Amino acid sequence: MTFIRRNVWQLGGDWADEVLWYARGVAAMKARALATPTSWRFYAGMHGFSSARWQELGYLAPTDRPPSQAQLSTFWAQCQHGSWYFLPWHRGYVLALEANIRAEVVALNGPHDWALPYWNYFAPNEAALPPAFAGPDWPDGVGDNPLFVKQRYGPNGDGDVFVPTDQVDLNALGDPDFTGVSSGGSPGFGGVDTGFSHSGHVHGGIETQPHDWVHGLVGGKDAQPPETIGAMADPRTAALDPIFWLHHANIDRLWASWNAGPAHLDPSQPTWLQGPASVGERAFCAPMPDGTTFTYTPGEMMNLEDLGYEYDDLTPAVAPVSPQDRLDRLGFEVPAELAAEEGVAVPEETNVELVGANDETVPVVGSESRTQVRLDAPARQRVADSLAPSVAGDVEGVAAPDRVFLNLENVRGQSDATAFRVYLGLGDEEDPAEHPERLAGSIAPFGVSQASDSDDEHAGQGLTFVLEITDIVDQLHLEGGFDVNSLPVRIVPVRPVSRESELSIGRISIFRQGR
Amino acid sequence: MTPEAQERRRIRMPVLAVTTVAWAVTLLADPLRSGSGAGPGAGQGPALAVLCFDHHAIVGAGLPASHASIENGAGLLIGWALMLTAMMAPLLIPALRHVRARSLRSRRWRAVILVTVAHATVWTVGSIELLAVASALRSVTGQPDLAVLLGLVAALIWQLSPLKQHCLNRHCARRPISSFGGAADRDALRFGGTHAAWCLGSCWALMLVALLAPAWHVAVMLVVSVWMWVEPLDRPERPTWRVRFPLRFLRIAGATVRSLPQRVAIRAGAIVGPAGPGGLGAGVSRSGL
Numbered sequence: 001m002t003f004i005r006r007n008v009w010q011l012g013g014d015w016a017d018e019v020l021w022y023a024r025g026v027a028a029m030k031a032r033a034l035a036t037p038t039s040w041r042f043y044a045g046m047h048g049f050s051s052a053r054w055q056e057l058g059y060l061a062p063t064d065r066p067p068s069q070a071q072l073s074t075f076w077a078q079c080q081h082g083s084w085y086f087l088p089w090h091r092g093y094v095l096a097l098e099a100n101i102r103a104e105v106v107a108l109n110g111p112h113d114w115a116l117p118y119w120n121y122f123a124p125n126e127a128a129l130p131p132a133f134a135g136p137d138w139p140d141g142v143g144d145n146p147l148f149v150k151q152r153y154g155p156n157g158d159g160d161v162f163v164p165t166d167q168v169d170l171n172a173l174g175d176p177d178f179t180g181v182s183s184g185g186s187p188g189f190g191g192v193d194t195g196f197s198h199s200g201h202v203h204g205g206i207e208t209q210p211h212d213w214v215h216g217l218v219g220g221k222d223a224q225p226p227e228t229i230g231a232m233a234d235p236r237t238a239a240l241d242p243i244f245w246l247h248h249a250n251i252d253r254l255w256a257s258w259n260a261g262p263a264h265l266d267p268s269q270p271t272w273l274q275g276p277a278s279v280g281e282r283a284f285c286a287p288m289p290d291g292t293t294f295t296y297t298p299g300e301m302m303n304l305e306d307l308g309y310e311y312d313d314l315t316p317a318v319a320p321v322s323p324q325d326r327l328d329r330l331g332f333e334v335p336a337e338l339a340a341e342e343g344v345a346v347p348e349e350t351n352v353e354l355v356g357a358n359d360e361t362v363p364v365v366g367s368e369s370r371t372q373v374r375l376d377a378p379a380r381q382r383v384a385d386s387l388a389p390s391v392a393g394d395v396e397g398v399a400a401p402d403r404v405f406l407n408l409e410n411v412r413g414q415s416d417a418t419a420f421r422v423y424l425g426l427g428d429e430e431d432p433a434e435h436p437e438r439l440a441g442s443i444a445p446f447g448v449s450q451a452s453d454s455d456d457e458h459a460g461q462g463l464t465f466v467l468e469i470t471d472i473v474d475q476l477h478l479e480g481g482f483d484v485n486s487l488p489v490r491i492v493p494v495r496p497v498s499r500e501s502e503l504s505i506g507r508i509s510i511f512r513q514g515r
Numbered sequence: 516m517t518p519e520a521q522e523r524r525r526i527r528m529p530v531l532a533v534t535t536v537a538w539a540v541t542l543l544a545d546p547l548r549s550g551s552g553a554g555p556g557a558g559q560g561p562a563l564a565v566l567c568f569d570h571h572a573i574v575g576a577g578l579p580a581s582h583a584s585i586e587n588g589a590g591l592l593i594g595w596a597l598m599l600t601a602m603m604a605p606l607l608i609p610a611l612r613h614v615r616a617r618s619l620r621s622r623r624w625r626a627v628i629l630v631t632v633a634h635a636t637v638w639t640v641g642s643i644e645l646l647a648v649a650s651a652l653r654s655v656t657g658q659p660d661l662a663v664l665l666g667l668v669a670a671l672i673w674q675l676s677p678l679k680q681h682c683l684n685r686h687c688a689r690r691p692i693s694s695f696g697g698a699a700d701r702d703a704l705r706f707g708g709t710h711a712a713w714c715l716g717s718c719w720a721l722m723l724v725a726l727l728a729p730a731w732h733v734a735v736m737l738v739v740s741v742w743m744w745v746e747p748l749d750r751p752e753r754p755t756w757r758v759r760f761p762l763r764f765l766r767i768a769g770a771t772v773r774s775l776p777q778r779v780a781i782r783a784g785a786i787v788g789p790a791g792p793g794g795l796g797a798g799v800s801r802s803g804l
Contacts, residue, residue, distance in 0.1 A: 084517075177518075179517050179518070179519065180518060180519070181518045181519050181522055182519060182522075182616075183522055183612075183616035183617075184616060184617070192519050193517040193518075193519040193520055194519075195519065195520065195523060201689075267517065269516070269517060269520075270774065270777070274774055274777070277770060278770050278771070278774050279767055279770065280748070280763045280764070280765075280766035280767030280768075280769075280770055281763075281766075352522075352616070353619075353620050354616075354617065354618060354619050354620070354694065356694065357693075357694040359693060359694075359695075359698065361691070374694070374695060376619045376621070376694070376695075378620075378621065379619060379620065409617075409691050410689075410690065410691045454684055454685060454688070454751075455680075455681075455684050455751060455752065455753050455754060456751060457750050457751055458751075459684050459685065459686075459687035459688040459751050460684075460685070460688055461687075461688045461689050461690065506690065506691035507617075507691035507692075509617070509694070
């Protein structure tokens with residue numbers, strides 16, 4: 001049997017059967033004790049755990065018996081972030097939760113082919129939180145709706161939960177490579193090969209947007225004191241929220257959608273295929289409803305058909321930009337023999353170089369922060385030279401123009417819900433709202449508080465985010481505005497940031513990636 | 516090989532090559548079983564004897580006593596540079612990767628050199644202090660065996676202590692560095708010095724044991740070095756009193772050996788991936804809890 005995951009907004013009603021059965025399954029799992037491997041909270045702990053945060057949100061009581069040390073060591077705090085394992089680990093995690101919910105559905109005489117819906121916030125009129133999650137009541141008016149979470153505050157901190165469509169993007173779908181580098185260039189669609197490193201501080205393309213952003217904006221932070229951070233906004237509490245699973249079903253769907261693109265291949269290295277167990281870390285695993293343990297590797301997560309499920313629609317709501325469009329815009333004339341895109345699973349070589357950076361840490365406080373990224377003249381010229389159109393007399397004569405990336409390095413802070421937008425090249429008096437073409441990207445620093453802890457796995461160095469600014473640099477170059485000593489960067493938080501959040505960006509830098 | 520692995524290799528291979536040469540020279544000059552206090556004519560090399568301020572051993576190694584001071588200085592420098600390179604170079608790999616990647620192309624070598632100089636300077640100062648402690652322990656106890664026993668006790672206590680974990684955690688951090696001019700130089704020096712300081716804080720007790728070893732001195736150095744290299748592979752943890760053992764290295768080694776046949780098969784194209792037909796569970800492993 002092939003299970004079909006469908007769009008939650010296109011099921012035919014707020015409490016369509018798939019949603020109602022999901023709620024019943026969630027209720028059954030929530031009724032189990034914390035230490036039971038197939039309980040809701042046990043599954044949430046597999047993503048992350050914090051005693052203080054769980055108590056704050058009402059998910060942990062002094063009377064709760066914790067899982068055994070063996071269970072904790074095997075299953076808990078597994079989530080893979082800032083790593084090329086991000087997508088395959090979450091695929092298996094969602095699959096396992098879905099199997100547990102389905103078992104509950106079947107036990108309640110529900111459909112044997114139940115599958116988890118996904119939330120495609122990019123589709124027109126589907127950015128709002130699905131209604132079944134938004135209220136405290138079941139469809140018959142009875143309270144205690146298991147899909148409702150009180151600590152879900154939304155982008156404005158007022159409980160109105162939606163994904164602002166002007167702040168999310170699918171740029172990652174245009175990345176030709178699954179994996180990239182942590183040195184300033186593209187981290188790749190799926191993230192960086194972390195090798196023997198015990199943690200990755202650079203989030204991959206799809207992880208940054210829309211994954212982190214949706215987490216941060218759906219969870220949000222209560223606008224009223226004590227300004228509680230929403231469950232979805234913190235990796236240690238995110239999986240407690242039932243909307244987490246529909247969000248990750250969509251992220252999973254976007255991976256499948258990317259795979260459907262021309263020559264978008266998953267890695268073939270044994271270290272990816274065999275997973276982190278091949279580099280001394282724990283194997284990926286999850287408890288199943290029949291008492292067994294589902295142990296899996298990324299290599300086993302590559303093919304949806306083999307895994308027995310599919311999506312009703314893999315079409316991305318936003319079509320990725322074709323590389324040919326860029327070449328046309330820059331005036332390149334590409335010979336026919338080079339016009340067809342040749343993809344490789346993993347690029348053989350990537351040349352990444354720092355072009356410039358600002359001089360000091362940028363505190364993100366209040367409504368706006370500004371800084372200047374100083375450019376190194378020779379490096380800037382190399383970028384400009386690569387953007388100059390050329391006509392090839394032979395195949396070797398054409399070099400692809402540089403891709404350019406803005407790095408927000410060592411982002412540190414105490415609040416995971418402080419989302420902000422980043423603009424490049426705005427004039428001092430220009431209003432960012434009137435210049436969307438200068439928007440480099442939007443960042444929700446999902447996991448920043450944990451990453452800022454010196455005694456946690458990121459050693460206190462925070463997180464680094466990479467935004468592709470190739471289009472903006474192309475524009476500046478074509479306008480004659482790239483031949484400058486520095487470029488202005490403006491950080492605009494979604495909501496004013498308090499000093500207590502202690503949010504800062506260690507360094508803002510620009511990197512070129514090319515020949 | 517992934518682009519990230521390529522970048523790791525750019526630093527790792529040259530550093531490991533330099534480390535290998537340093538160890539080869541060290542082993543040729545001072546065989547594994549040489550000791551620092553074995554007495555005159557014990558066949559120990561001059562470099563390590565000088566390191567341990569062992570005048571008798573210097574004379575016993577055939578150096579005229581009247582020239583001991585000149586050879587002292589030269590031997591000290593040579594021996595010191597060898598020991599520092601052999602033991603510390605691999606610990607620098609992550610730091611060198613960071614500064615190289617985050618520096619302008621025109622400044623990469625400069626940044627790498629500044630980090631290395633700062634690292635070596637801090638370790639040199641720290642090691643002089645450790646040498647003084649080792650010398651004092653020998654003097655106070657009067658017996659090399661007792662001195663090394665005390666060193667082992669200190670190393671064990673430090674290994675279990677939360678302060679050790681505190682140093683290990685901070686040793687992993689990669690801070691932002693400036694890109695231009697004097698600020699870039701200052702940040703590179705500060706980063707290298709800070710990195711070395713946390714490294715020294717984590718490793719000092721093990722180094723002390725190596726300096727106190729009455730025999731098999733170079734062998735002890737080698738064991739201590741390997742321990743120091745693999746310890747940072749483990750994740751940062753909350754500083755508490757606990758047994759610390761570089762378990763991840765053992766897991767990596769075990770996993771590497773176990774996966775070799777499959778890796779060879781994958782590279783040869785014999786296996787695409789172990790996914791099987793059907794739904795969840797088919798082709799993936801299950802085991803009872």
